[in-house]
Amino acid sequence: MNIKKYQILNRLLLVASVVVLVVWLSTGKRENLEGGVANAIKYVKDRPLDKPLNPYVVYNLAAAESSDEEKLARIIQIAEKQSRSKLIEYLETF
Numbered sequence: 160m161n162i163k164k165y166q167i168l169n170r171l172l173l174v175a176s177v178v179v180l181v182v183w184l185s186t187g188k189r190e191n192l193e194g195g196v197a198n199a200i201k202y203v204k205d206r207p208l209d210k211p212l213n214p215y216v217v218y219n220l221a222a223a224e225s226s227d228e229e230k231l232a233r234i235i236q237i238a239e240k241q242s243r244s245k246l247i248e249y250l251e252t253f
Contacts, residue, residue, distance in 0.1 A: 194223025196253045199234075203243055203250070214238035217246065225253055 199220035206212055214235040221234055230253070237246045 194220050196221050196224050196250050200247055200250050203238075203246055211241055212238050212243070212246070217250075221250060221253060 199217050202216060202220060203212060217238050218231055218234050222231055225231060233249065234246070237249055
């Protein structure tokens with residue numbers, strides 16, 4: 160009887176753990192921004208200084224307003240250097 164109690168308890172804990180994990184993973188561990196140069200600038204300004212910029216996030220945000228691949232490729236180069244001020248200046252030229 161005692162073993163059966165522990166089996167039920169283990170199953171309940173397992174189900175509760177899975178539910179908590181699913182909720183935690185689905186609550187926004189990804190950067191979900193709408194495109195646009197204004198949002199790209201906002202991303203660069205609002206990103207904490209201790210966290211590096213993701214060049215591809217900035218690229219995708221700016222790509223919503225421009226299809227010029229040369230200009231967009233320059234974004235990745237600047238963002239990889241983590242030069243926020245230069246990146247903001249460059250994004251303002253779009």
